[in-house]
Amino acid sequence: MGTYTLKSIGSANDYMTIERELDDGFVVRIVRDRDGYDEVTTDFISKTLFDSCVRTGYITKIEEPVKLAANA
Numbered sequence: 001m002g003t004y005t006l007k008s009i010g011s012a013n014d015y016m017t018i019e020r021e022l023d024d025g026f027v028v029r030i031v032r033d034r035d036g037y038d039e040v041t042t043d044f045i046s047k048t049l050f051d052s053c054v055r056t057g058y059i060t061k062i063e064e065p066v067k068l069a070a071n072a
Contacts, residue, residue, distance in 0.1 A: 004059040006030070016059060026050060 001018035008014045013033050020027040025046040032039045045053075053059045 001026075002061055004054075004061050006032075007058045007060075008032075015062070 001021065003015060003017045006014040006016055015031055017029045017031075018026045019029050019042070022044075025044055028043055028045055030041050030043060032041075050059075054061075
């Protein structure tokens with residue numbers, strides 16, 4: 001469906017993947033870099049909020065999903 005980088009403070013590699021599209025929004029998987037370990041959450045984002053985040057540059061679509069090496 002799509003993977004997006006999230007605007008973050010510093011050099012964090014936070015990203016979001018759309019898992020499922022619903023009538024009024026998306027179920028997303030968000031991975032945040034927290035001092036060397038990944039914090040993974042699943043959440044809902046409305047289509048209105050999603051479109052606003054793309055327009056403002058808070059999220060940016062990436063072509064290749066981010067591959068983070070474990071214990072790197």
